[in-house]
């Protein structure tokens with residue numbers, strides 16, 4: 001079990017977004033105060049729009065000591081609408097003062113195996129003293145099948161223990177070629193935050209948070225060894241849950 005798992009329910013994305021931004025900002029402040037920088041891993045999906053709206057709206061947010069990587073990436077050119085890097089570049093990085101060299105982009109011009117090795121090397125440069133990368137915070141989404149990063153149900157990559165970054169050439173969700181952080185890296189993070197919204201996520205959210213351990217879906221296997229685990233969800237996604245839930249009032253800080 002993680003050091004702490006908090007399942008926090010907001011009425012809708014409108015309330016969840018500012019709370020997420022506040023959590024990112026407070027963890028960034030703590031990390032910079034303790035270690036001089038904030039290492040953040042981003043995911044695609046609805047997080048792109050949410051973060052791009054909420055983070056630049058924070059007063060005095062300073063990205064100058066941030067180092068930003070990606071939890072996974074699709075092997076498409078940066079200008080392709082499917083490129084997670086490209087979306088964040090246009091929608092978020094352009095509005096923040098993160099140094100260009102501090103964004104660890106994935107070289108999608110390489111074949112998928114070399115691309116994963118290249119990204120693993122970039123991570124090693126950022127985390128030279130760690131056995132595996134220890135991100136201050138990873139922001140994750142979850143697909144309706146229970147996948148997270150590019151770790152899909154039943155895929156052999158779920159059993160990867162050596163690599164920090166893995167190539168995948170047979171993703172069941174297009175595009176087929178991707179690179180992804182592996183579970184040991186995800187579970188080494190100091191803080192992991194899932195964001196999941198909408199009624200279509202209700203059945204899988206129940207399975208992940210309340211299901212039997214033996215049949216663990218990828219998202220259920222995210223259990224940080226020492227870090228905190230947050231599930232930030234909206235009312236429709238949480239509709240089927242029976243576990244104890246936090247329901248913060250307006251403006252509450254996490």
Ligand SMILES: O=C(O)[C@H](O)[C@@H](O)[C@H](O)[C@H](O)COP(=O)(O)O
Nearest residue numbers: 043044045046047141142143173
């Ligand atoms: O790489 C991908 O295909 C997507 O990024 C995907 O993994 C997404 O993050 C989840 O499906 C959650 O999506 P939502 O944030 O829209 O719920």
